[in-house]
Amino acid sequence: MTRILIVEDDPDVLDVFQAVLEAHHYKVFPLMTGRPIFKIIEEFKPDLILMDIRLDGMDGRAIFKEIRSRSLTAHLPVLLTSGGFKEDYILRENLTNADYLEKPFD
Numbered sequence: 001m002t003r004i005l006i007v008e009d010d011p012d013v014l015d016v017f018q019a020v021l022e023a024h025h026y027k028v029f030p031l032m033t034g035r036p037i038f039k040i041i042e043e044f045k046p047d048l049i050l051m052d053i054r055l056d057g058m059d060g061r062a063i064f065k066e067i068r069s070r071s072l073t074a075h076l077p078v079l080l081t082s083g084g085f086k087e088d089y090i091l092r093e094n095l096t097n098a099d100y101l102e103k104p105f106d
Helices: 010-025 037-044 062-068 086-093
Strands: 003-007 025-032 049-050 078-082 101-104
Touching: 003 010, 003 037, 010 025, 010 086, 025 037, 025 049, 062 078
Parallel strands: 003 025, 003 049, 049 078, 078 101
Antiparallel strands: none
């Protein structure tokens, strides 16, 4: 079963992601903060990370760059989500090797 780590600080969005993915038979680990992400990655061993670029009190870009810099996590696919704000487009400009999903989505 494919494992997906979701890092999203909006509980409603997190619930929707989790419900949709679990309905499609993915094993999901929901996380509302990026602080323990590397411990969770080590224990949960996700196949994909779905992460908000703007986390409450944290910078999703910094977490993404740290994921890419570590040998144990550099290979993991990361799908960054953003609210479609102008600032989010600017944040995305400096990130390479990342895919994006703009919220809201259908």
